[in-house]
Amino acid sequence: MRKLIITICALRIALFIFCADAFAQANKLQPVADAISPAASAQLNGYLGTRLQESIDNRILAQDVDRLIAPFKTENRTETRQWQSEFWGKWFTSAALAYQYHPNEKLKGVMDHAVAGLLATQTPDGYIGNYAEAHRLEEWDIWGRKYCMLGLLAYYDITKNKKSLNGAIKVADNLITELKKKDGIIVNKGNYRGMAASSVLEPICLLYNRTHNKKYLDFALEIVRQWETPAGPQLISKANVNVSQRFPRPKNWYSPEQGQKAYEMMSCYEGLLELYRITGNPAYKKAVEDVWENIRSTEINIAGSGASTEMWFGGKALQSTPVNHYQETCVTVTWLKLTGQLLRLTGEAKYADEAERIYYNALLSATSGHGANWAKYTPLNGQRLAGSEQCGMGLNCCEASGPRGLFNIPLQMVTNTGEGIQVNYFADGSFKLKARGSDVTFTQHTTYPKSGSIELELSLLKPAEMEVAVRIPAWSKNTRLSVNGEAIENLQPGTYAKIKRNWQNGDKISLELDMRGQLIETFSPSHSIAVMRGPIVLARDARFSRPGIEAVLKPVKDTDGFITLTEVTNTTGDDIWMLYKVSFIPESYTENSAPSVSVTLCDYASAGNGSVNSFYKVWLAQLVYPSAE
Known part of the structure; x- marks a missing residue:
């Protein structure tokens, strides 16, 4: 007992020191600038351009x-x-991102109506x-207020409409007042150890940035x-603890005691990054970086997402097995957003690598019907089925949130x-960008990721001395890069190749990425294999010819250990992006x-x-050989 009391006292002292340090750091206010800032505009063509426009036409405007x-x-x-109360804000922030990508009067009119x-x-x-x-303040009330504030602030950023900003201010002031009248505690409101309610940290920080009213910073620090x-989610002190193991398993899976809720947890960490930008407190940044690494290493599957029944569960090691309610689209979108936040803040290639994998696989796989529909869950082996309506609103949370992921990337591409x-x-x-004081139009000519060939062309009004950094994906083992035909040497996968020179109008950068098929293996809980081509996860689909989807297939590798992929023409009548023939040796059973x-x-x-809900498989089970054990 004495040891227990000493331990508790030590923890309380450590907590006091941490909190005191946080407040002292905040009082210094050493704001941190992002390493990168978005392009002024982007216009995508081809496959992605079509998917984005379909999402605007068939989901956002519909x-x-x-x-x-x-x-x-x-x-x-x-x-x-x-x-x-979450649906308006989720849909509106999707619409705001879509408008930033493709400004047009029709969408603007719909947004005007929505805010008014x-x-x-x-x-x-x-x-x-x-x-x-x-x-009020119970269950999902504060969560809904968060999304209203995010929408109103997004509209203000686009239009500078003071009514929208004042609306967000009033929502925040009312929340602060009601909390003080109640008990002043936000982490005992609603479910999931207060994570849903306290994720309001993000719009509170954004509101502080737009008003510089200290009461919002004080509220953020109090959160x-x-x-x-002890009652809180301990998101900083447990940043190095596996996200699925931070608290004991609750008696009720969806309850105030549940500390593994994936979406809400990551939303809180998004807010913590915003607070780091304001205060410069390194403890905030380190906590988010640590938890990001933990999520990636323990939870994220081959397609770039995870979570079962909306919770972290140590899922990376179990991804080749059937998982209940796997890979919720809201989790996918929030993981993409958190990853994008870290890319924006640090400019590090690993975040772009991860975001690319999420985008092309887990995210794009969740949408169908030419952008009209979003699946709530997307298994790695199974079927894709539409999610159910929620709360009598005519849609579910993932249909409202999905486009936030789609439109999160375009202005971050260059x-x-x-x-x-x-x-x-x-x-x-x-x-279009303004780099080192010069207006630059940066054009990409490519069918990537169908092809690994990318040509980048710069249009400049006058020569400019600057650095152009080009990502060399971690999966590209054999990459070629040149400027106007002159090779750039010593390329390192998983980094940016930084080319500093006096750039002229019409200069061209040529990039050739390694698109050979790569075999991905897992041995937990049993041996299974999957195939990737560049950032793209490949899958079997029951729509295609024999052998049957249940067949045991052993991949045929070339002498370098890669998988030979032969592109074939789509004759199914369905809209299929990429189609390849691959050699496998089937189990003969003789x-x-x-x-x-x-x-x-x-x-x-x-x-x-x-057009039909066919079964598909990413992970292909391999034979067990007892003699090899």
Whole structure:
């Protein structure tokens, strides 16, 4: 008992020191600038350009906005436990990102209507929400207020409309006032150890940046202080603890005691990065970097996402097995956003590598119907099925949130740095930037990732001395890069090749990436294999010819250990992005080995995404050989 008391006292002292340090650091306020900043504009062509436009036309503009506003009206404020109030903000922030990518009057008009309609529901005390007065601050009420603030601030950033900013200010002021009247504690509100409620940290920090009102910074610091109390999620002190093992398994999976909730946890860490940008407190940045590494190493699967029944569960080691409610799209989107935040802050290649994998696989695989629909869950082996309606809103959380992921990438593909330009992603299109004081149009000519050939061309009004950094993906083992035909040597996978020179109008950078098929293996809980081509996960699909999808297949590797992929023409009648023939040796079930057969693989985003709900498989189980043990 004495040892226990000493341990508890030591923990309390450590907590006090941490909190004191956090407040002292905040008082110094050493703001941190991002390493990269987005392009002024981007216009994508080809496959991605089509997918983005379909999402605008068939999902964002197709939304009944008045239905999203209806729950907030005074006569409808009767809620006690559900989350209708998140849908407006999720949809609106999707629309705002889409508008930044492709400004147009039709979308702007819809956004104008959406903001005016929401602000019309704001009561004199500043509240925007749908909870009955006696149940405010409970369940998902603060979570919904967060999304309203994020939407209103996004609209202000686009339009500079002061009514929108003032609306967000009133929501924040009302929240702070109501919390003080209640008990001043945010981490005991709602479910998941207060993570849903305290993820309001992000818009509070954004509001501080736009108003410089110290009470919002004070509130942000108080939220983080409460995280580290016994009732809180301890997001900083447990940043090095596996995200699936931070707290004991709760009796009720969806409960206030549950500390493994993936989406809400990452939302809190997004807010912590915003607070780091304001204060410069290195403990905040380190916590997010540590947890990002932990999530990637223990949870994220081959397609770039994870979580089961919306919780972290140590899933990376179990990804080749059937998993219940796997890879929720809201988790995928938030993992992509958190990764993008770290890329923006640090400019490090590993974040771009990870974001690319998420985008082309887990994210794109979740959308169908030419952008109209989003799956709630996307297994690695199984079927893709539409998610169910939630809260009587005519859509679910993932349908509202999915486009936030799609439009998170375009303006980050080619970015500004203090030294010039950084090329993070590759897609056919043009990007306008202001680098080192010069207006630059950066054009990419490519069918990537179908092809590994990318030509980058600079258009400049006058020569400019600057650095152009080009990402060399970690998976590209054999890469060639040249400027105007002159080879760049000593390329390192997983880094940026930094080319500093006096750039002229019309200069061209040629990049050739290694698109050979790579075999990915897992031995937990049993031996299974998968095939990747560049950043693309490939899959079997029951729509294609024999052998049957349940067949045991052993891959045929070339002398260098790669998989030979032969592109084939799509004759299915369905919209399939990539299609390849691959040689496998099937299990013969006799004493003699069978000859190799040609098996069709498609990209994971297309697998099971046809006119019928076909079964598909990423992970192919391999034979067990007891004699080899």
